[in-house]
Amino acid sequence: MSRLARFAPELVTCTFRVRAGYEWGLMFEILKSLLTVGIGIFGFLAALGALYWLASRLPEPWRERARVAVFVGPALVLLFGLVIPALINLRYSFNDRNDEWYGLQNYLDVFTNDDNLIVLRNTLWWGLSVTIASTVIGIVIARFADRMRGEPVAKALIFLPTAISMVGAGVIWNFIYSPKQYGLLNSVWQLLPGEQKTQFWLQDNEFFSLKSSFVPGLNTFFIMVVVIWIQAGFATVVISAALKGVPDDLVEAAKIDGASDRQAFYKVVLPYVKGTIITVATTTTIAVLKIFDIIQTMGKGGAFDTSTIANEMYEQGFPQNNEGLGAAWAVLLFLAVAPIVFINARNQRAMREGR
Secondary structure, eight states: OOOHHHHHHHHHHHHHHHHHHHHHHHHHHHHHHHHHHHHHHHHHHHHHHHHHHHHHHHHTTHHHHHHHHHHHHHHHHHHHHHHHHHHHHHHHTBBTTTBBBBBHHHHHHHHSSSHHHHHHHHHHHHHHHHHHHHHHHHHHHHHHHHHHHTHHHHHHHHHGGGSHHHHHHHHHHHHOOOTTOOOOOHHHHHHHHSSSOOOOOOGGOOBTOOOOOSSOOOOHHHHHHHHHHHHHHHHHHHHHHHHTOOHHHHHHHHHHHHHHHHHHIIIHHHHTHHHHHHHHHHHHHHHHHOOOHHHHHSTTTEEEEEEOOOHHHHHHTTTTOHHHHHHHHHHHHHHHHHEEEHHHHHHHHHHHHHO
């Protein structure tokens, strides 16, 4: 018997023990991390409960004010705690990749460099196309699904994609768009009359063979379809709930005056739920302007002219180690989202005052 054969059982046993020790060590680290997080959450809740108890002992009118402060205080601390990182990011945006003063050059590069202009173009199209399509689809489905037989089941199926993460949806739709034999869209494409070539849907950065600096490629629109598929369910559920809150008396009065169902819907129902539609549109716009994970999953990190502002912020700041340009993109993203947040807040205030 060879020496290797004699020592083989000992080697196997030693390898098994080393592997088992590594797995136990890894499990111990995970449990320790979970325990640390649990202690932190318990400590926070205990401190919150103690502060609430102390607030309850105060005389009026300080009691109610103190209770509100207990719950609002942590959120305000976190909010103002973000001010310092935001200011640091703003300072970085005036530096180059070597952390030396660069002035406004990063912002000039954003609006003059051809690759950066593609990013701005894509983000604009994302904000317009996905928001409009998701909101319109939500209105249409909510309109025709309202009070239909099987309405709960239909709305549950429509809302189901909203429960899927962007990464999960990206993986699913990657199989649909795949150029390989299991790609569903290519399989359907091959069934068309004539000899059809395999299509690389997510690599086609032209718009029907047209290379334009204004219109994104078909690959960008194919990725948008995934987000519309997700956001339409959210829009449907929210708008459907608003439609059910429309008083029947308004619709009946419009019909008595001679309006058809369609006219009553467009002239009475839609204006009544306008605030909800604006909320859906602004919420969707904010989510779309910050789109990142689906670009990483389906656009291969912004390859083939699919990058957006949020994705470029990450790509420049981390993989390409250009913190200055990445910080500039972050500032621009904030400036793009801020007006939408303001519109949403004003719309919410108007809805409260109109009740």
